[in-house]
Amino acid sequence: MRRSRSVAENFGRFGAAVEVRPRLGQGLFSLAVRDAYGGACAVTREHSLPVLEAAHILPYSAGGEHRVDNGLLLRSDLHRLYDRGYVTVTPDYVFLVGERLRDDFRNGRSYYGLHGSKIAVPECPQWRPNREFLDWHRETVFRG
Template sequence: MITSKALQTAISNLTVWRKGDQRAPHKPLLLLYVLAQYQKGHERMFNYGEEIHQPLLELLHSFGPQRREHYPTMPFWRLRSDGFWELQNAEFCSPQKGNKEPPKREIIEHGVLGGFDEESYQLLRSKPTLLNKLAQQILSEHFPDSIQELLANRLDLQLSGTRKVRDPAFRQTILRAYNYQCAVCGYNLRHDSTPVGLEAAHIKWKQYGGPCTVTNGLALCSLHHSAFDMGVIGFDDSMKLLVSEGVNGSQMVERLFWDFAGRGILLPKSAEHYPLEQFVEWHRGQVFKA
């Protein structure tokens, strides 16, 4: 009989595609979507063609790295090797080597269903707090803080008792290095001596091995921090601001983003505190959406 701890361990030990430190959030995004639907009372199994393909594709476009094409069939099919995911009607698809998924057309034509296995599903139903813990676990293990809230809101995922553990020393070091102002726009609001709405951002995410060091950090206002983690903005090799072509909005958006495009950011006084090229390059390749 599966236990809460065993299911949490299985989620932590997801078999995720690896190639260096490239991002592959396919399985985490699928699981978050499924957990959010379970929270709303969805039955155990999901029809891939009718319920999974389009929502997961949209999540990958929004929260995944920029790719020429995303393949939602991959996590849907390959999750069954992680010990808690079940497929139905999979036997009608043409056999493939190993855990490779069949063509999308076959998965849709044969009405392949996927979801947590019966035992895990019943455990989630009997322990709503476990569903909450699993969702928070997936978010914290695969996404930075600023993205976690956006993603939970996007999925209408109701989380309770969330308590994020941050490194206060990292924040203090970064804000001091950047003279307590946003590196993009210069925002520096204080209430007496306390900075308000100013945050320390990791350039290379902690979830992918980014260290809590000054050379992997930026002081950003909350707006530009969120935009940075979502891939809306990035930096070139000269630390000049890049703005995604997808950015649009009112004159305020024009002033907050496009007016800064191509400008050098506000760097620390000491060159030894400048962002390292390897971290900036990682963000440009794995997060920024040109």
Template sequence: MNTLERALIEKVGRENGWENVIESYDPIVVLASARHQAQLSVTPSTTASSFLLQISSDLIHQELIRSLNITVQEGSRIIVPNIDQLARLLHRTAELAQSLQKLAIQTYADRVKEALERTLPNNTEVERLVKQRVGQDIFREALLDYWAGACAVTRIDLPEVLRASHAKPWADCDSDEERLDVFNGFLLSANLDALFDRGLISFDVTGKMIFSPKLSPPHLSNLQLEDGLSLRWLTPEHEPYLAWHRLKIFQM
């Protein structure tokens, strides 16, 4: 790896969520960020203009394999054909690192503490409302990162109409870990969020949208709901929460 290649990798990293250079020497650059705990290494390939990328988190690696059309070399290194694709992959990896790494609980605790210090008077009901508001904000941020800023069904990417929808509602969760788990819900457009929240739609084990019998054919037509709508993807981690939603929320 020559000086120009090293400088280019470091520049692309800084521009796409990896501002910290942990190591940089022939033939590897190791990148990290203050916003999450993941690290990755980038190595120029023997093939002209391509790169090999290795990620410290198995979960992030699995999500990339699932969601992007990429090739993996022996040793779990991802083959990146050019610098533009490297930028795209680094950006997506940073999004996943921020949504999947176990940083939400500490962020939640810190933000709740700050919010309560600014709120008077401080009582049990105020604390409950503050915790819920802060938690919902963190959950939304995580879902925006995980779903790359687009609806999990329609791909609409207008933030103003996107909602963070819990499958297992905040009040019913057994812990803050469940409440803030990025797999406990979906980023949905406002109309789908309202239907999902009230149990008028859900998703089966394949991710296909299912409709409550309370939605008549005219309802479905006017809401532009049709057979074949489905989640853009569904992971095994989603299924326990979806099963809860189908059992407890979905209206039969």
């Protein structure tokens, strides 16, 4: 009996080697943001830790620092939409969902119910999202 080859055998078990540059402090940033938000998504109040992620408001790649006031604790799907500019948070802590989500994907109904809602912010004022960073995201990243 002839054994068929697996996909891994056909293409190799591992891809080409790539250089990975660690983002020093990322783990501590994630823990600090999670603690500041009480382990709940700022938008939905979801508490299931496996789906919660610390999002940078001003991205690390754009010079953003690992500071709690540069972070939002978001559900993973909201984090991706935030990073791609389909959603944003105003300097007054209002969550906005852009029309481009509907236009680009002909969908997004589950997110439009969140539009206009106030996000939860950390109790400690110095940990609350930096309003200048939020404004930067809205002006630079948000697709509207």
